[in-house]
Amino acid sequence: MPPLESDKVGLHILLKLSALVIILAGIHAAADIIVPLLMALFFAIVLNPLVTWFIRRGVSRPLAISIVVFAMLIMLTLLIGVLAASMNEFLAMLPKYNKMLMQKVLEFERSIPLVHLRLSPERMLQRLDSEKVMAFATTLMTGLSGAMASILLLVMTVVFMLFEVRHVPYKLRFALSNPQVHIAGLHRALKGVTHYLALKTLISLWTGAIIWAGLVLMGVQFALMWGVLGFLLNYIPNIGSVLSAIPPMIQAFLFNGTYEMIMVGALFLAVHMVLGNIVEPRMMGRGLGMSTFVVFLSLLFWGWLLGPVGMLLSVPLTSVCKILMETTKGGAKLAILLGPGRPKSRLPG
Structure with missing residues (x-):
């Protein structure tokens, strides 16, 4: 590649990154x-x-x-x-x-x-x-x-x-230049996000209700508040269930004792194991087609960009971006990086 052409490619990439930084700063300011x-x-x-x-x-x-x-x-x-x-x-x-x-x-x-x-x-x-x-x-x-x-x-x-x-x-x-491709991508994104949010809301309601009922049976104060917290934080992938368990465990330790704290922790662990690791994967099916590492990074990114609401909606927001990238030539390769990996049929052995 001639030096002049390589300079143009580097400048083109630099301009894209600069535009991305300006867009993200604008979104952050308009949160x-x-x-x-x-x-x-x-x-x-x-x-x-x-x-x-x-x-x-x-x-x-x-x-x-x-x-x-x-x-x-x-x-x-x-x-x-x-x-x-x-x-x-x-x-x-x-x-x-x-x-x-x-x-x-x-x-x-x-x-x-x-x-x-x-x-x-x-x-x-x-x-x-x-x-x-x-x-x-x-x-x-x-x-x-x-x-x-x-x-x-x-x-x-x-x-x-x-x-x-x-x-x-x-x-x-009438608004899109290539409506068939883009509408198909938007339809797939909307269908996937609707499926995810509807099932996630249902599972989060079950999570909050079980936590509330369990804490009431244990005699833990503010059971409803901790149940609502469990419902909200269940939208946050990976770390939400852990964060929701910490405040009621501390409270049980202070007002009840060590045994009660262990029982509260066991309740949250059981709910997470059953609903989070067994029920949710079966109901979600293939999910939104993102790797676990990307899900964690999206949690940090959207949380920084939009605050707590960004953390709650990090998975569907990233999924929409990924699906829309797949409809463009420049974003198709980046969408592959956000995916879970190669299909199982292509894996060796």
Whole structure:
């Protein structure tokens, strides 16, 4: 390759990378606008099969959308109301956590005389500053109450999306340069993401309900709050189930004891093993065609780009990008890198 031509290739790659950095910086800066739209799109994708189910049974589209959205609104309002009450009670008990944790650690030090931790109660109280924890929890409460104010806007956006979905194929036929290829890719992406989100939501509901019921039977406080946390974090692949188990285990250790903490951990482990490793793979089938490493990287990337919502939707967002890449010449090779590997039929032996 002549030097001049190689310089052009290098400059072309550099320009593409520069454009990508500018686009990502713009998305990161506009996260406050993009995140609500993504949440509305998430609800629209999950609710659209229900709307379709009503339409197939003779219900008109406006009435079907009204029924589904009204049910969603009631569930969200009840859930946020009950969760806000639980978090208020949790905030009131936060100052007790510091003293209990300090007592537990000091008891642990006295029970093992060979281990000289040399713990200072004064230093522990400084590090476990309850005011900082309460400030963080109060911020979460403020965001939760602010979510109530945003529900109406979210619901209206979902309604418009559900009305607009039937016109999307018609519009794309005239908007795209190569409609057959691109519409097929978009249809495959939408079908895969809808399948994933619907089943993931169902499995997450089972996860949250089982955790809530199990913690209630164990007598663990704030069982509903931890069940909701398990439901939400179950959307985060790989590490979500681990993160959801840590707070209730700490609480059980402080307020109940070591045995109760082990039982809570066993409950989360059993739910993850049964639903996450047995039920979910069988229901998902082939999944979205991404490697485990790519799923983990997408979790970090979308979490940095869009915050917690990006982590929750990291898998479907990456899947859509992968499928859309497959419809272009330049992105087809990159889409292969995001895939799980060679088909089983091509593997040697």
